[in-house]
Amino acid sequence: MTDDVKQSDTTVMVVDDVPTNRYAMGAVLRRAGHHVVPVASAGEALSELDIRLRAGALPDVALVDVGLPDMSGFELCRRVKSTPSTAALPVVHFSATAVDTRDRCRGLDAGADAFLSVPAEPREIQAVVHAAVRRARRRTEAEALAHRLTLLSQAVITVQTARCLGELADAAAAGASRLTGTPAVVFVIGPDGEAHHGTSRSRLALSDAGPHQAAARLITRIADRRAGVHSTVVPAPLWPTGLFRPGARDDAHLVLASTTEGRAQVCIATPASAAPRRGAGNCATGRDGLADDRRPIAAFPAERLAEATALAAEPLLMYQAERDIALTLQHSFLPQPHRLPHLPGVDLVVRYVPASRQTEIGGDFYAALPTRDGVLTAVGDVVGHSLDAATVMVEIRHALRAYCVEESDPRALAERLDRMLLHYHPDVTATVCLALLDPGTGRVRIANAGHIPPVIMRAEGKAEYVDVGGPLLGLALERPEPSELVLNPEDRLLMVTDGLIETRGIDLTTSMEQLRTAAAGAPPGLDALCDTLLGCFGHDREDDIAMLALRLG
Incomplete structure (x- = not known):
């Protein structure tokens, strides 16, 4: 035999x-x-x-x-x-x-x-x-x-399509559980030590974050930023109770992976009873720090999955760092509601809501500025989603602040912003709506550059869009004369970016009509108006939301 x-x-x-x-x-x-x-x-x-x-x-x-x-x-x-x-x-x-x-x-x-x-x-x-x-x-x-190869390939595909680190950890944990037939917990730890965890069980099974935090600290000490893929077993007394099964104390088999750059450390943890008996101890790694390609792929599926998760985590960590910078930039340059300038004769409310965490940062902004001819308000959006878009947003906003010291006409300001964008950022376009309000008379002049027009809500409960249009900034096209209207003391004017209502698969015209209807039915007051609209439209948005509502004070 x-x-x-x-x-x-x-x-x-x-x-x-x-x-x-x-x-x-x-x-x-x-x-x-x-x-x-x-x-x-x-x-x-x-x-x-x-x-x-x-x-x-x-x-x-x-x-x-x-x-x-x-x-x-x-x-x-x-x-x-x-x-x-x-x-x-x-x-x-x-x-x-x-x-x-x-x-x-x-x-x-x-x-x-x-x-x-x-x-x-x-x-x-x-x-x-x-x-x-x-x-x-x-x-x-x-x-x-x-x-096993089918399960592994399905898990890798799911991991590679994750949009954020939490989703990545959950996908890897679900894949590891299917590969091993046991519960699995996955940790993704960034270079700053911030840990994201995912589990193959319901998140309700272990509501206390303490065990996950303790496990993350233990994994960080074991990994010590070591490149490549390796595995080890942690005895039950050292591993937090209940991570795999409620109340159970299990030895933990850890598969740890880090790419050559070492920005992401990934750990796939399963009960040690499910670990393969072959290759006990540390598994082999190649010269590049990743698993040796001469080994059978399906003989070590958890190692391969950990390796793929670490590779997928790298760009997500880089994106998160860029997104945090962009958010910091936006928040530092956008005036906070309690720091808005005092504008005599005008009541003003603003809202700014960043996009969902798994989406890219945008270039939305708002401004409220005193001028010699009244109060200038603006809401705009730089086309694109990136740190560059946020940077151009800051430039446009500061240029607007500088220009309106000597010029208050909305059309003239739009033309200046157009020339500035063409000169310094010829490949970038942006939208902006500018409104100049004279608090004494209620007269409003509005210029629009490719933006959603403002909504005016009259005292009798009607809401309608202001008839105003114009080309985007950055196209060097002729601009029409501003539209004019008179704002009565009981009226409200609303300016928003398209992040509030734009939904993939739904025509923008339909979304705009839904916004108009919701605004008409909103309760009195500026805060109530903004809160109502955010409650209707502002959930899990793929773009930032900027809102500005005003009335005569």
């Missing part, structure tokens, strides 16, 4: 209605070290298979006499092979009479793996059984390998 099939691990079912034949065949197999299960008929064989199937202990091979009394060995084989739960069981037909070519072909057509003519030498019987078992085990291993 070769080392891939051991007789002591092999159970053979012998199906023969003649007791002496069953005894003789069984004796040959037992002497070779096999476990033998003798049965006397096809019906008894099917019943025995059913019992063993429920117990999870199917035989490794069935030797079936062709001439059984209740049904032929061919029909028994056909039934076994047509049942999904027993289809992989190797069947070897044997007979002392049905030995011609036609009989052998009938057996093969029924799904048999081999045909044995008896009487036969013991060595031949053993060789046929061994060959059938070897083929079946290799086929089963190949199917298991394909299944």
